[in-house]
Amino acid sequence: MKKIIQKNYKAVLDEINETIYKYNRKNVKLIAVSKTFPKEFIEYCYESGQKLFGENKAQELKNKSEFFSNHKDIEWHFIGQLQTNKIKYIVPICEYIHSVYREKELIEIDKKAKKFNKKQKILIEINSGEDSKSGIAIEQFDYFYELSKKYENIIVSGLMTVPPYTQDKEKLKEIFNSLKNIRDKIYIKDTNFKELSFGMSNDFKIAIECGATFLRIGSKIFGNRNYGSGV
Template identity: 40%
Template sequence: MSKYNDIKKELQGIELCIVSKNRSKDQILDYYNKGERIFGENKAQELLTKVDLPKDIKWQFIGHLQKNKVRSIMPYVNCIQSVDSLELLKLINKEAARINKVVDVMMQFNLAKEDSKSGMDTDDALIFIENSKDLNNINIIGIMLMGPHTDDKEKIKVVFKQGRELFESLHNKYNNIKTLSMGMSDDYKIAIEEKTTMVRIGSILF
C-alpha cells in the first residue's frame, strides 16, 4: 500500500484506473475503502463475477471486447475504453439502447503500430466520430492507447507524445473528448510527463 501512496502523490489529480484483473474482491475492496472507484477489467467473464461489489464502482472495460460479450457486460460497465471499430461501436450503442442506457466509450488507437495490439490508426479518428453522431446511446469521452513493448524510454515517449497530440487535436474539435487514457505500471511516469489525464495501473499496486 505504500506504493499506492507514492503513486497518488505522483498523479496529482490525474485519474487512476486500478486494473483489477486476476484480483480478488477483497483486494478490490481494499482500494475501494481508500476511496478508489475506477477499476478496469479486460475479460467479460471475470468482470461478471465481480458485479456484486459496491454499485458506485465505475467499471472500465479495457481489454479486447468480443462482439458476443457486449450484451452481457452492458448493464455493469461505466466506460468501454477499448473501442477499435465502428462495427463494435454500433453494437455497443444497440445494446445500450436495449436497456435504456447511455454508456461512455473511448477510441483505442494503436500508435505503437504493433501487431499484438488492437486499435485504430489516427487517420480513422474523424471518420469514426462523424459516423457516431446518430448513435444516441454512446458518449465518446476520449482516447486510449498503450505504449510500445520496449524498455527504451525514448520510444515510449514518442508514442505518448503522439497520443497527447492526437488527444489535443480531437479535444479542440469535440468538447466531449476529455480523457486521455495512457500509461500502465511500467510506463506511467512517462505518461504523466506527457500530460495524460488517466493511467491504468495494476501489477505494482498488488
C-alpha cells in the same frame, strides 16, 4: 496479503501525486486493474479509498460487479478486447469502455445502450504500432471518430492505447504525445472528448507527463498475475 496490497496502493498513489505536482497536471485518475485477481484484492484496495477498477473479461466483470453490488460508488471500466456477443454484459455495468476500434462494436454498444436507456462512454483505441496489439492505425482516426459520432447512444470520450513494453522513454513520449495532440485538436470542438487512457505500472510517470487522464495500473498494486486463476 491485505497489508501488502494496501501498502502498494499507498505507494502508487504517492508516486502519482508527486508526478502530478512535478508536471502540474490535473484530472489524473487511477484505474486499479483488477483483472484475474480475486475479489478480496479489490476489497482491500477499496477499503483504502480506491473506487475505479478495470477488467478485461466480460464474465469476470459481471461476476465481480454482482459481488460488489452493494458498493454503489465503485466505477467499472472495461479495458480488454471486445467480443460483440459479450457487450450485453458490459454496457449495463461499465462507466467507460476503453477499447473500441471496430464498427461492429459501435453498432452493438449503441444497440445495447439504447436498450438500457444509457449513453455509453467509449474511448477509441489507437494501435501503437505493434501488429500483435489491437486498435486502429492513427491515420484512421478521423474516419473512425466521425463514424463513432453518428451513434446516438454513444459518447465518444477520448483515446486509449497499449504502448509497447520498452525502456525507451522517448519512444513512449512520442506515442503518448501523438494521442494528446489528437485529443487537444478534437476537444476544441467536442468537449466530451477529453480522456487519455495510457500509462501502466512501468510507464505511468511518463504518461502523466504527457497528459494522461486515466492510468491503468495493476501489478504494481496487486502483484504479479496468475492468468490461470480466473475470478
